[in-house]
Amino acid sequence: MTTSTDFDALLVLSFGGPEEPAHVRPFLENVTRGRGVPPERLDAVVEHYMHFGGVSPINALNRDIIAAVEAELASAGIDLPVYFGNRNWHPMVEDTVADMAANGVERALVFPTSAWGGYSGCRQYHEDLARARESVGSSAPDLVKIRQYYDHPLMVAAFADAITAALDELPAERRAGARLVFTAHSIPDAADANAGPPADGGHLYSRQVADASALAAAAAGIDEYDLVWQSRSGPPQVPWLEPDICDHLDALADKGVDAVVVCPIGFVSDHLEVVWDLDTEAEEKAKERRMAFARASTPGTDERFAKMVVELVREHVAGAAARGIGSVPSYGETLNGQRCALGCCEQPVRPTRN
Numbered sequence: 001m002t003t004s005t006d007f008d009a010l011l012v013l014s015f016g017g018p019e020e021p022a023h024v025r026p027f028l029e030n031v032t033r034g035r036g037v038p039p040e041r042l043d044a045v046v047e048h049y050m051h052f053g054g055v056s057p058i059n060a061l062n063r064d065i066i067a068a069v070e071a072e073l074a075s076a077g078i079d080l081p082v083y084f085g086n087r088n089w090h091p092m093v094e095d096t097v098a099d100m101a102a103n104g105v106e107r108a109l110v111f112p113t114s115a116w117g118g119y120s121g122c123r124q125y126h127e128d129l130a131r132a133r134e135s136v137g138s139s140a141p142d143l144v145k146i147r148q149y150y151d152h153p154l155m156v157a158a159f160a161d162a163i164t165a166a167l168d169e170l171p172a173e174r175r176a177g178a179r180l181v182f183t184a185h186s187i188p189d190a191a192d193a194n195a196g197p198p199a200d201g202g203h204l205y206s207r208q209v210a211d212a213s214a215l216a217a218a219a220a221g222i223d224e225y226d227l228v229w230q231s232r233s234g235p236p237q238v239p240w241l242e243p244d245i246c247d248h249l250d251a252l253a254d255k256g257v258d259a260v261v262v263c264p265i266g267f268v269s270d271h272l273e274v275v276w277d278l279d280t281e282a283e284e285k286a287k288e289r290r291m292a293f294a295r296a297s298t299p300g301t302d303e304r305f306a307k308m309v310v311e312l313v314r315e316h317v318a319g320a321a322a323r324g325i326g327s328v329p330s331y332g333e334t335l336n337g338q339r340c341a342l343g344c345c346e347q348p349v350r351p352t353r354n
């Protein structure tokens with residue numbers, strides 16, 4: 001085993017989710033603190049979690065990703081212990097960084113489970129790191145966050161194969177006319193406008209999502225598709241990225257489309273927004289409109305995902321070239337939660353509710 005001279009740990013940093021019913025409300029309070037999410041939306045989201053016994057799949061999926069990454073690191077001869085910390089639920093990143101400090105970690109790489117630029121997908125994870133270091137104090141390790149990886153060829157290939165497999169699940173006679181629909185988490189229009197370093201012109205999140213969709217469709221050999229958005233939580237008077245997936249399924253049905261493949265391009269694993277908003281709500285909508293429905297799997301469980309994580313690590317510990325096949329830039333690699341650039345992914349002022 002070679003020990004990296006530059007880094008002595010890898011921290012997998014994610015969103016977090018409840019693992020028992022009593023944790024659903026406190027988790028949601030952490031997520032939405034100061035964000036102007038209407039209370040009726042919160043009540044609805046509590047119900048979504050309760051449909052799954054109050055357990056989000058996200059932590060277990062991240063533990064699986066970590067096990068696969070540990071195996072890939074070992075086979076690449078890279079000796080880095082892997083830690084797990086979240087923004088919104090246990091294991092909280094503050095506690096994990098404290099453990100790392102207690103174990104003598106001085107400098108760690110951070111793999112975020114979001115591939116994207118934007119406030120929620122990138123800058124907020126920087127804020128998590130800065131907050132965690134501050135809570136630990138002077139013994140806190142230096143933390144270097146890994147860049148946005150929305151167009152990594154290994155992840156694009158995993159999405160493309162998942163699309164092909166989903167198409168094969170549709171009834172054979174409907175495959176030729178099936179429509180491919182990509183979906184990602186909606187964000188406020190104002191947040192998208194601010195996404196990325198100002199000099200880059202904004203809209204980094206929606207541009208990366210559109211580029212990733214084009215790459216995955218091309219790799220699957222499909223030239224016509226749509227990109228839509230899901231899981232909006234803002235009050236109705238605030239514009240968010242549209243169209244919404246369910247409205248779009250209606251529009252497709254109105255045009256006579258009788259089969260869809262839905263690809264959750266915006267998510268690395270089958271967490272609640274996938275198993276509820278897509279496998280429950282969108283699938284019901286498709287059934288109601290008599291459309292055949294197949295959902296492409298997310299890349300987190302594909303072995304190429306862990307290989308990608310190790311490649312991203314090797315960019316730092318072995319001077320490996322940064323691979324990316326898209327045409328939109330990737331940012332997000334900074335030390336100790338610093339911004340990528342002045343004004344990058346600035347959080348727009350949120351309207352307060354009356």
Ligand SMILES: CC1=C(CCC(=O)O)c2cc3nc(cc4[nH]c(cc5[nH]c(cc1n2)c(C)c5CCC(=O)O)c(CCC(=O)O)c4C)C(CCC(=O)O)=C3C
Nearest residue numbers: 015017031035045056058114120121185187233271272273
């Ligand atoms: C861009 C983006 C990603 C992708 C990047 C990334 O992966 O980080 C993402 C991921 C996720 N979002 C998640 C859950 C939630 N997101 C919420 C609310 C919000 N998300 C937003 C954006 C995003 N979210 C935004 C702009 C809000 C409004 C409030 C705010 O400005 O912050 C809420 C509040 C209630 C509601 O849904 O309204 C919940 C519960 C889970 C965990 C699911 C599980 O438990 O399995 C995951 C992975």
Ligand SMILES: [Fe+2]
Nearest residue numbers: 120185231273
């Ligand atoms: Fe979210």
